[in-house]
Amino acid sequence: MLKKIFQKLLKNAGKNYQMDSRIPDALILYTLYKRGMMLLRGIIKLRKKVFLGPNVSIANKRNFHFGTNVTIEKNTRLDGYASQRIMLGDNCKIGAFSCLTSTSHFSKYGKGLVMGNNSAIGDYTHFGASGGIDIGNDVIMGSYISFHSENHVFSDTSKLIREQGVTSKGIKIGNNVWVGVKVTFLDGSQVGNNSVVAAGAVVNGVFPNNVVIGGVPAKIIKTIE
Known part of the structure; x- marks a missing residue:
């Protein structure tokens, strides 16, 4: 019964x-x-009807949109200070001990995070969302994933790197994507629909639909027919 x-x-x-x-x-x-x-x-x-684990902290709550059945596991910190609304779709899940940073420096107000419906990510995730992170629907992700949606400029040798600013192209993941454990996404990364990112990959570039990518840096391993 x-x-x-x-x-x-x-x-x-x-x-x-x-x-x-x-x-x-x-x-x-x-x-x-x-x-x-x-x-x-x-x-x-x-x-709101949101499933919260113990020791979850959410800054600037009014800038969040929560879909139905959203789950945020224990010891997770979410920064909602962003220029765009933080969107967590229906049946989204963020694993334990994760961290969302929307604004990393006072010199630039961050953009934030969007997660589509039925998308979930594992424990110990780092969302560096200053340049914007857009995750589609039905995306399943392992633990220890990191997103870095900004990149330091270092072309001027007369200045310190920390004084040269950053690029903020953002990161975009399509629909129906499987991301393995310990994958790193760098600024400007794009992964197409119906794709797989192999465990341990460092993604830096634009990839089409229906591919398996992996490696450091990530390259297309095969096409999904």
Whole structure:
């Protein structure tokens, strides 16, 4: 009976997979308790139906848009001081111990982050979103992902690098993309739809739809037919 109820709750939340019959009732009860506490915490802190883990801090809350069933796991820090609204779509998830930095320096107001529907990222993610990060729908990402949407200018040898400013091209990831663990995205990176980024890749460039990329720096490994 408990499994049937939980399966129905999953379906109502937009999860279409079939639960493994070996899952014990104790795990289901623990999950329901944990999610219930997270929802209560979100309602108290944000006045919204957002699932918040313990020790989550959100600066400039009014600049956030939360879709339905958004989950932000424990010990995550989100900076909402950005020139554009921070958008977290339906069924988005940000893993534990993650950090969003929208404005990294007072010399330039940052742009911020957009995550589409059904997109999730693992623990220990760093969103350096000063130049803007745009993540599409149905993007699944591992842990230890880092985004660096600005890059230092260093062409003038008469000046210190820290005095030459930065580029802010931003980072864009398309729809239906799988990003492996420990991938780094640099400023100006673009990954097309229906693509895979191999674990440990350093992405710096523009890539088309339907490809697998990997390496340092990342290159096209194969095309997805």
